Amino acid sequence: MTFALHPRLQQDCIEIGSLPLCRLLMMNDKQYPWFILVPEIADITEIHQLTSTDRHRLIEESCYLGENLARLFRADKMNIAALGNLVPQLHLHHVVRYRTDRAWPAPVWGSGDAIPYSPSEIEDILTLLKKNLTRCRIV
Amino acid sequence: MTFALHPRLQQDCIEIGSLPLCRLLMMNDKQYPWFILVPEIADITEIHQLTSTDRHRLIEESCYLGENLARLFRADKMNIAALGNLVPQLHLHHVVRYRTDRAWPAPVWGSGDAIPYSPSEIEDILTLLKKNLTRCRIV
DSSP states (O other), X not given: OOOOOOHHHHHHEEEEEXXXXXXXXXXXXXXXXXXXXEESOTTOOSGGGSOHHHHHHHHHHHHHHHHHHHHHTTOSEEEEEEOOSSOOSOOEEEEEEOTTSSSTTSOSTTXXXXXXXXXXXXHHHHHHHHHHOTTSEEO | OOOOOOHHHHHHEEEEEEOSSEEEEEESOTTSOEEEEEESOTTOOSGGGSOHHHHHHHHHHHHHHHHHHHHHTTOSEEEEEEOOSSXXXXXXXXXXXXXXXXXXXXXXXXXXXXXXXXHHHHHHHHHHHXXXXXXXXXX
């Protein structure tokens, strides 16, 4: 099997770019700066199914993304999670959290309907990421 | 500062043992097999604050734990997460999920009150883990 992005991720997210191991997506919900890394490997549902090399690449890409998001979006806290109860394809959430956000201190999953970005808001985020995530090939 | 377990983790969890990097805890809630790794390093709140060596140790210990839990408790899915909105000390949740569990398919956080284990149930789990998590020093 070759890798293909799960249809639900395609539907809910905007493709932002790619790192050596992972596709980088942004959840189309402007209530939270919320990014997702998807290792481009077919048929993986759990982190422990990755080889040791890919585990290390995943945590390095996750930390690179998380550290940059925390700085660029002035996070109070990062929430990092691999859940996959609804979308089994392995994907790692990186959610920038604020003490003032809608769901705080609860997790964001299931906290209400998404509010989509406008095209110009998406452009602004792509510009910000292009300038700052220099290890990432932005679309 | 030397490492000390956050009082809220001490209160909600049972100490199970330790791996080279992390303290291993079990959430005292028998609704879910729910284990937590806490890197024994002071003043860390985000995974990206760890050194590269410790990031790799963390993901290896997490995968070792996650793979064993999935097998021993016949998980439908593992949920792995570093949230920390309430307890800022870095800790990594490993929750065994079943399609039949109380919160499924939602995450477990905030899904209702914990139901504590009995002493004999705790003993049974410690025995199971001692036999299977051979890389872990069980208390």
